Amino acid sequence: MKLGNVMEILSAKPLSSFVDLDLDVKCACSSDMMSDVLAFPKEHMVLLTGLVNAQVMRTCDMLDIRAVVFTRGKLPSAEALEMANENGISVLGTELTLFVASGKLYSGGLVGGTKDKA
């Protein structure tokens, strides 16, 4: 699906200065632990998280994750948002919990990452 579909399914709002609605999204990873995210990398992955610090964007930069959704109405720190804008990472925010947001995307056809070599 496209990031625009993710936005619609999650009733999400754009938080970064640029959001690529046409971005291909093939799988998702939901976690507040960046260590776990690093262990499940996959291409065209969207990250769902409640962690709001700059290390979220650093992790995305390392894994080439181009889209992040902050759940439960949480807002990323100014530093995180700045890093997202600098690195062209699309950032969305939803009021849904991490569990519900993950469930909605899974029902919508997104799969999870696997613990293979990146």
Place this chain on the structure above:
Amino acid sequence: MSILKEEFPVVKMDFVTAGEASAQIKRILKKLGVDAGVVRRLSIACYEAEINLVIHSEGGSLSLEVNPEDIVLISKDVGPGIPDIELAMSEGYSTASDDVRMMGFGAGMGLANMARNADKFRIESKVGEGTLIEMIFNLKQEA
């Protein structure tokens, strides 16, 4: 002969700059035109190593050596060392504090993830002295 050799210092418990060395290394490799898959695996392993240096060590460095056939990444610190490497390598085992977990790290996946992403992985550690991790990433496809 190496194409490039560079060392990047990493500061203990500095979460503001944590990841900057890895980001810099990733940029260098992309600029050199290294295969995207190798850059991705190396970036993950490098970031894991850098975070470990920030969280667990008294400070250290990452050094990058790009050769025609492989890339060697070395993480070196000045302590405190790992008492039981086998235990530290097992997924889920972590000695990280709650503060570190609040930052999103310390899930106990780091060393195993480095080993998974590198083509060769070697770790040496001495309690009270420090830890050295050597990771090699092949540039030439194996037949």
